[in-house]
Amino acid sequence: MKIQGYWLASGILGVTSSTLRRVHESGADAVVTKSIGPRPRKGHPGPILATSHGGLLNAVGLTNPGIDFFAEEMAELKKSGVPIVLSIFGNSPQELADVASKGVEMKPEAIELNLSCPHAEIAQIAHDPNLTHEYVKAVKEVVECPVFAKITPNASDIVAVGIAAEKAEADAIVAINTVRAMKIDIHQRRPVLGNKVGGLSGPPVFPIAVRCIYDLHNSLSIPIIGVGGVTAWQDAVEMHLAGASAIQIGTAVIDGLDVFGEIKEGVLNYLKAEGFSQVSDIVGLAGR
Ligand SMILES: Cc1cc2nc3c(=O)[nH]c(=O)nc-3n(C[C@H](O)[C@H](O)[C@H](O)COP(=O)(O)O)c2cc1C
Numbered sequence: 224m225k226i227q228g229y230w231l232a233s234g235i236l237g238v239t240s241s242t243l244r245r246v247h248e249s250g251a252d253a254v255v256t257k258s259i260g261p262r263p264r265k266g267h268p269g270p271i272l273a274t275s276h277g278g279l280l281n282a283v284g285l286t287n288p289g290i291d292f293f294a295e296e297m298a299e300l301k302k303s304g305v306p307i308v309l310s311i312f313g314n315s316p317q318e319l320a321d322v323a324s325k326g327v328e329m330k331p332e333a334i335e336l337n338l339s340c341p342h343a344e345i346a347q348i349a350h351d352p353n354l355t356h357e358y359v360k361a362v363k364e365v366v367e368c369p370v371f372a373k374i375t376p377n378a379s380d381i382v383a384v385g386i387a388a389e390k391a392e393a394d395a396i397v398a399i400n401t402v403r404a405m406k407i408d409i410h411q412r413r414p415v416l417g418n419k420v421g422g423l424s425g426p427p428v429f430p431i432a433v434r435c436i437y438d439l440h441n442s443l444s445i446p447i448i449g450v451g452g453v454t455a456w457q458d459a460v461e462m463h464l465a466g467a468s469a470i471q472i473g474t475a476v477i478d479g480l481d482v483f484g485e486i487k488e489g490v491l492n493y494l495k496a497e498g499f500s501q502v503s504d505i506v507g508l509a510g511r
Contacts, residue, residue: 224332226446228252232473233310243303250483253306258337263289268417282421297329306332316361323362339375339400341422349374352387359391373397397448425474428452440466456489464509
């Protein structure tokens with residue numbers, strides 16, 4: 224699939240084919256599913272969502288039906304006509320490769336590896352270049368479709384992790400997953416989220432995403448799919464300039480699906496006004 228345009232990020236909407244059809248009609252060029260693992264998983268105890276400082280904290284905990292039970296839902300999602308990227312996770316390279324093998328049978332356009340949920344056991348993978356390499360390689364050995372590695376800003380050296388994924392032949396990097404964060408209720412004097420710690424998304428993480436994408440683009444040759452806090456066309460332009468070829472939008476969708484169309488139109492107007500003919504002309508222009 225072409226790494227371009229504006230996609231729905233993983234885990235945001237409880238997606239049915241009719242919702243997805245609306246997402247597509249609103250201008251989304253692709254949709255990433257919530258992350259699917261080897262077996263059904265309930266996720267963390269509530270509360271799983273809270274707002275803080277203009278952002279959203281979540282500790283959903285990878286709630287999903289398991290790959291064996293996802294085929295039906297996937298078939299339904301594909302009816303919407305929008306290209307689907309299947310997001311998966313696993314607790315060992317072998318387990319992730321098994322989920323990927325089952326996943327490709329559902330014929331997604333690509334597979335996105337969630338190596339980086341900050342409030343689940345898999346959080347550790349994308350902190351470590353060697354582990355990242357092992358997981359990506361295990362999947363690349365068993366599938367033919369494009370494989371994207373989704374990594375975390377919580378890593379101390381995100382560039383080393385990106386390079387490891389590239390060496391393992393990932394077809395693109397997705398950056399970033401949520402930022403490890405928490406909120407405390409001052410009257411109850413305890414953490415608000417059931418899991419205590421969660422992942423922050425939305426506007427407050429945007430500058431962090433830009434920094435990660437900029438650094439990754441300066442060291443990598445594979446495309447970068449930017450995600451994190453994009454709410455308007457100006458953010459999308461900034462992310463492209465940092466090095467993102469395509470952009471995923473998550474939290475902003477909660478305020479409405481118009482965001483896809485608005486961003487597309489705004490970016491096109493910007494390109495025209497500034498004398499560029501296509502998005503690829505500005506990808507990474509602020510770096511290197
Ligand atoms: C409620 C919620 C659920 C999420 N679930 C997943 C998930 O299942 N897999 C994943 O890779 N990322 C998941 N994410 C992270 C988003 O895909 C995205 O990387 C992050 O929210 C930053 O983008 P945004 O600021 O545009 O939301 C989730 C985010 C939120 C807010």
